[in-house]
Amino acid sequence: MGFIDLSGGLGRHFGSIGVALNEINTRLSVSLADELTVSGPGAERARRCVGRFCEYAGVPDRLHIEIAAAIPEHIGLGSGTQMALAVGAAINRFYGLGLSVREIAQLSDRGARSGIGIGIFEKGGVIVDGGRGPNTATPPVIAQMAVPEPWRFILVFDQRGQGLHGEQEVSAFSELPPFPQAQAERLCYLLLMRGLPALAEQDLAQFGEVITLLQQAVGEHFAPVQGGVFTSPEVAGAMAYLAEQGAVAIGQTSWGPTGFCAVASPEIAAGLLTALQRKFAGSPLSFMIASARNQPAELIGG
Known part of the structure; x- marks a missing residue:
């Protein structure tokens, strides 16, 4: 949902807010094998994760990784981190290493910017x-809060491309001008004294307004390297339409091109989904309704 301090004025860089979703996820299992084999969506990325983790943890990689589902790569939904942590957590459980999620993340080299x-x-x-x-x-x-059960998120996908990642992402950060410290102070103030209290009081309108303001500020900062507040003009059009229909928390996740918004109930989300599919028929866009996941990753067996 966005960075809150790109200025680093207080000696800390980035800081961010985000939410876990149920409907789009990574699921895998691990078993013993004669040699490393990986099957399923995202297999090549998972293979690299296994090699790195096993080398750093000092355990054999004679394993079979079966991937039942994987978050699509480079569309702003944290696919790399979730794959690395899922692989690491599964191997950690398989070998009984007793590592924490934080230790797994360090061994997997995750969290370079957003946590x-x-x-x-x-x-x-x-x-x-x-x-x-x-x-x-x-x-x-520094804060963890549950999302009210009825709230729903609508995701807008542009099926033609991916957001910046890898060396492109590193280059983009190096090309951007300094983020104004006054702007970072404003975003932190809005989040701490309006956004999070609104979430605690289940006030979607107030919470959503803060997320939209944060997204607008960060999107304008990133615009020179991503082509606008939204990476995809088509996603931008859909998000403008959703805002007109009363959706809130309008934004782009990470470098996009995926857009997101929030609504107060499954019924509202279903109505908007039907309207989106009708209005944007024949476009490169697709849509999904997602619910918030208020639990940690699930580990079974071992």
Whole structure:
């Protein structure tokens, strides 16, 4: 849902807010094998994760990883972190290593900027992380809150492309001008004294307004390297339409191109989904309704 301090004015960089979702996820299992084999969606990425984790943890990689589902890559939904943590957590359980989620994240080299992916794996719900300071191993969770059960998120996908990632992402950050400290102070103030209290009081309108303001500020900052507040003009059009229909928390997740918004109930979400599918028929867009996951990642067996 966005960064809250890109200025680093207080010695900590990034800091972010995000939410765990149920309907789009990564699920896998691990078993003993004569040699490393990986099957299912995202197999090549998972293979790299296994190699890195087993080398750092000092355990054999004679395993079979069966991937039942994987978050699509590079569309802003934390696919890399969730795959790395799922692989690491499964191998940790398989070998009885006794590592914490934070230790798994460090061995998997995750959390270079946002700590949201680690936080939602560890705790679920809405997560605010404190960014990176001079001695940070993984960004600390400074707030974790449950999302009211009726709330729903609508995701808008542009099926033609991916957001910036890898070397492109590193280059983009290096090209951006400094983020104004006054803007970072404003976003932190809005989140702490309006957004999070509104979430605690189940006030979607107030919470959503803060997320929209945060997204607008960060999107404008990223616009020179991603082509606008939204990476995809078509997603931008759909998000404008959703805002007109009363959806809130309008934004783009990470570098996109996926857009998101929030509504107060499953019924409202279903009505908007039908309207979106009708209005944007024939476009490169697709849509999904998602619910918040207020629990940590689930580990079975071992």
